[in-house]
Amino acid sequence: MSFSQSLWNANQALFQSTLELPFNQELASGTLSRERFRHYMIQDAHYLVAYGRALAVTAAKSDNAEGVVQFANAANEAVVVERALHGGFMRDFGVTPEQFAATPLTPACHHYTSYLLATAWSATYPVAVAALLPCFWIYAEVGRDIHARSAKDNPYQAWVDTYASEEFHAAVRGVCATVDRLAEEATEATRAAMHAAYKDAARLEWMFWDSAYRLGDWQGSLR
Numbered sequence: 001m002s003f004s005q006s007l008w009n010a011n012q013a014l015f016q017s018t019l020e021l022p023f024n025q026e027l028a029s030g031t032l033s034r035e036r037f038r039h040y041m042i043q044d045a046h047y048l049v050a051y052g053r054a055l056a057v058t059a060a061k062s063d064n065a066e067g068v069v070q071f072a073n074a075a076n077e078a079v080v081v082e083r084a085l086h087g088g089f090m091r092d093f094g095v096t097p098e099q100f101a102a103t104p105l106t107p108a109c110h111h112y113t114s115y116l117l118a119t120a121w122s123a124t125y126p127v128a129v130a131a132l133l134p135c136f137w138i139y140a141e142v143g144r145d146i147h148a149r150s151a152k153d154n155p156y157q158a159w160v161d162t163y164a165s166e167e168f169h170a171a172v173r174g175v176c177a178t179v180d181r182l183a184e185e186a187t188e189a190t191r192a193a194m195h196a197a198y199k200d201a202a203r204l205e206w207m208f209w210d211s212a213y214r215l216g217d218w219q220g221s222l223r
């Protein structure tokens, strides 16, 4: 079994519970409230910029030229997607650039982006790549799962199509191939750290959707 498959298998139950989250169930049926999607979209736009930064730092750590291209391209793509959100969904859902700028990161978004940035800056290249893999892989598999059962005239179809697309899945295969190569060359301790990083990020993916459904925010005077 490949190392990336062992990462997937170790977190299979968590993935199943991610698919079953009310946010994703209602995204598939098209019944998710506009308020919840709007909340998610603003947080995801914040997320994507930090994710782009983490990818760019990881690109700089790559041990070969292919990795620089792979992760610098992914950084570019994250910001392009973020701009598409602003240009399309944000407009459709009535979020102005001023409202976006005035909306701070929620605890879940702050936690996830801080984790990715701290890992990208401080961890070794193989561990940084392992921390980034769930962002690709879980979104691609959630996208495919929802695509397969998405309601007709789903208002969120453009979101579903982005992550179910062959282009996005090709990027996932590329990151899995890099993870597999790095794991092969790594020590047992590094492989264990890669497993831990993957799991941390997979749990934060779950929390991000859960928080969006709850319209998660800072409590009381922390706001």
Ligand SMILES: Cc1ncc(CO)c(N)n1
Pocket: 044, 047, 048, 134, 135, 136, 139, 205, 208
């Ligand atoms: C929270 C989160 N994780 C991963 C992706 C995929 O790029 C995304 N858009 N948002």
